[in-house]
Amino acid sequence: MSLGDNVVQAARRALDEAMKADERIYVLGEDVVAGGPFTLTRGLADSYGTRRVLNTPICEYSFMGAGIGIALGGGRPFIDLMFDDFITVASDQLFNNAAKISFMSGGRYSVPLVVWTIAGAGTRWGAHHSQHLEGWLAQVPGLKVLAPSSPAMAGASVTAAFQESDPVVVVADRSLLQSRDVLPGDDRSPSPWSPRIVRPGDDVTLLTSGRLVHLALEAVRDLEISVEVIDLQALAPLDLDPVLASLERTSRLAILHDEAAPGGLSSMLARAIYDAGFWHLDAPISVLVSPGTPVPAAATLEDAYMISAEDIVRAVRDLVT
Amino acid sequence: MSKPRREQLLVWHREMVRLRAFEEAVARGHRDGQLPGLLHLAMGGEAVTTGLFNCLTETDRVYSAHRPHQHFVASGVDPRLVMAELAGRETGLCHGRAGTMHLMSDRVVMGTGIVGGTISLAVGHAVTQDDGDVVVALFGDGAVQTGTFHESMNLAALWKVPVLFLCENNGWAEFSSRDEHTTVGGVVRYGELYNIPAREVDGTDVEAVVEAIHAMLGPIREGQGPALLECHIARMRSHYEGDFREQTSDGDPLLTIEATLTEGLGVDAAQLEGVREDELARGIELLESVLAQEPEPDPADDRRFLYAAGDA
Numbered sequence: 028m029s030l031g032d033n034v035v036q037a038a039r040r041a042l043d044e045a046m047k048a049d050e051r052i053y054v055l056g057e058d059v060v061a062g063g064p065f066t067l068t069r070g071l072a073d074s075y076g077t078r079r080v081l082n083t084p085i086c087e088y089s090f091m092g093a094g095i096g097i098a099l100g101g102g103r104p105f106i107d108l109m110f111d112d113f114i115t116v117a118s119d120q121l122f123n124n125a126a127k128i129s130f131m132s133g134g135r136y137s138v139p140l141v142v143w144t145i146a147g148a149g150t151r152w153g154a155h156h157s158q159h160l161e162g163w164l165a166q167v168p169g170l171k172v173l174a175p176s177s178p179a180m181a182g183a184s185v186t187a188a189f190q191e192s193d194p195v196v197v198v199a200d201r202s203l204l205q206s207r208d209v210l211p212g213d214d215r216s217p218s219p220w221s222p223r224i225v226r227p228g229d230d231v232t233l234l235t236s237g238r239l240v241h242l243a244l245e246a247v248r249d250l251e252i253s254v255e256v257i258d259l260q261a262l263a264p265l266d267l268d269p270v271l272a273s274l275e276r277t278s279r280l281a282i283l284h285d286e287a288a289p290g291g292l293s294s295m296l297a298r299a300i301y302d303a304g305f306w307h308l309d310a311p312i313s314v315l316v317s318p319g320t321p322v323p324a325a326a327t328l329e330d331a332y333m334i335s336a337e338d339i340v341r342a343v344r345d346l347v348t
Numbered sequence: 349m350s351k352p353r354r355e356q357l358l359v360w361h362r363e364m365v366r367l368r369a370f371e372e373a374v375a376r377g378h379r380d381g382q383l384p385g386l387l388h389l390a391m392g393g394e395a396v397t398t399g400l401f402n403c404l405t406e407t408d409r410v411y412s413a414h415r416p417h418q419h420f421v422a423s424g425v426d427p428r429l430v431m432a433e434l435a436g437r438e439t440g441l442c443h444g445r446a447g448t449m450h451l452m453s454d455r456v457v458m459g460t461g462i463v464g465g466t467i468s469l470a471v472g473h474a475v476t477q478d479d480g481d482v483v484v485a486l487f488g489d490g491a492v493q494t495g496t497f498h499e500s501m502n503l504a505a506l507w508k509v510p511v512l513f514l515c516e517n518n519g520w521a522e523f524s525s526r527d528e529h530t531t532v533g534g535v536v537r538y539g540e541l542y543n544i545p546a547r548e549v550d551g552t553d554v555e556a557v558v559e560a561i562h563a564m565l566g567p568i569r570e571g572q573g574p575a576l577l578e579c580h581i582a583r584m585r586s587h588y589e590g591d592f593r594e595q596t597s598d599g600d601p602l603l604t605i606e607a608t609l610t611e612g613l614g615v616d617a618a619q620l621e622g623v624r625e626d627e628l629a630r631g632i633e634l635l636e637s638v639l640a641q642e643p644e645p646d647p648a649d650d651r652r653f654l655y656a657a658g659d660a
Contacts, residue, residue: 088468088499089471090503096471097475132452
């Protein structure tokens with residue numbers, strides 16, 4: 028990470044450094060030699076050759092499988108899945124093989140697979156290129172899921188994922204790809220595996236990730252209510268200790284996540300916090316997600332679909348009244 | 349062939365009988381309610397399995413499918429570990445976490461409960477193989493109708509990786525015949541489409557299998573890319589153990605090799621019968637000993653192996 032990198036540049040820098048240090052790393056995906064649609068892999072084929080930077084046809088199921096095979100053969104695959112939506116096509120390999128092989132093999136094998144994908148609405152790209160499906164991934168035993176919220180954390184997530192022996196999916200937020208905005212704490216090299224407090228507060232805890240961290244900070248900046256904003260970062264496995272510690276002080280929690288109602292990830296978080304932190308709470312947990320429909324294409328509909336700053340302010344006010 | 353034909357065939361005969369006897373013991377264990385699980389047995393595939401491992405080196409790798417027991421046993425895994433795994437024991441090959449279809453070991457990397465689910469893994473694994481080593485993808489004719497069969501053939505051909513796609517075509521896919529699954533005449537025909545060498549062979553004839561695999565592995569080992577071999581075999585049992593439909597096909601590879609030995613090579617039928625009795629008895633002994641002696645996993649260890657050792 029160098030000052031001024033955007034999310035894609037920071038991730039590419041981390042990937043490049045990892046490939047330089049470890050020749051077992053292979054990059055696979057559609058158009059990775061040409062750099063991919065978001066230029067994540069630009070230049071890697073020139074540096075490391077097409078033996079390690081492997082273009083694939085459009086076959087998400089089988090290049091995910093091939094990545095798992097590379098891992099079982101002793102390599103360290105990095106797969107550019109391009110869009111979160113395409114997880115549907117590759118899900119059998121992710122769910123049934125990558126996530127289960129350590130367990131099914133009784134520890135004989137592990138699958139050190141890194142998958143990079145992007146998720147999110149706001150582009151008018153419609154229902155097949157805008158969804159957040161990482162809530163599914165977070166519910167599969169054996170998968171690890173990171174959702175970086177800034178350039179620094181995108182780079183740190185890629186670096187951390189390569190240090191794992193288990194499969195890690197890094198879900199980058201579509202609307203942050205070109206963002207250079209830094210978050211408080213970015214300069215302290217925080218671990219991506221634990222939630223981090225990006226704004227301290229006393230009245231309400233707001234738990235979120237990705238683009239919503241930025242939106243939440245903006246929404247509550249001038250509010251008369253003191254809001255603590257926590258960037259969840261790791262969607263799986265969950266580390267809720269920092270959230271519970273925050274609730275001990277604030278007693279009120281809003282969970283915001285970009286996903287369609289009823290909200291698998293948000294519901295899972297709420298349930299886990301009710302289990303572990305019920306007696307800290309003075310009010311029911313407020314959960315804010317998008318409507319339970321596909322992501323619409325029309326601008327008016329898509330804008331209404333996405334969680335807005337006004338939605339966040341309303342949720343926070345409702346919690347304290 | 350290093351050994352005289354008669355001696356070689358006797359060795360292969362015993363190996364095929366050993367594999368058959370293992371599955372017979374599994375069938376017995378299931379019938380008696382002692383072995384749990386959704387068991388798909390491989391009786392009928394012994395000539396292909398025996399022939400295949402005759403042609404492989406220690407550093408070659410194999411991906412299996414949903415009838416994997418004989419592949420693991422033939423690869424050199426202690427049959428006791430496989431039987432203990434099928435019985436759900438802590439001392440099984442995968443500590444009881446795998447069971448019948450999901451066995452994993454070193455040479456035969458894994459089986460699968462998802463038809464077609466391992467073919468692309470074989471292609472990826474081949475990317476990492478050292479020069480001269482191959483990966484064999486084993487699958488049935490039912491998997492040929494999945495998208496991933498075609499995606500994997502295409503990927504392997506593009507990447508020119510050392511994979512032998514080996515289809516054990518038993519004429520059945522689950523509960524329907526091949527005719528009901530596809531209008532395509534033969535699996536072997538896909539080789540031409542993907543521009544890779546392809547052959548078909550009588551998979552009940554171990555000598556023919558060895559000749560074909562040996563011939564196909566040569567160019568693969570030299571770096572010329574993947575190849576496809578279709579082996580026609582019988583499915584001697586129903587789709588899974590206990591199914592009420594008796595959907596089987598003819599072509600017992602043991603009868604084929606025994607006919608060759610007795611009719612052309614002067615081997616006494618009683619000698620071959622002795623091998624069968626001997627191996628069958630060993631199979632049953634193994635089953636009973638595993639059931640009596642091997643411990644079951646402790647539910648307190650339920651999360652063990654979820655993540656790799658050392659990871660959170």
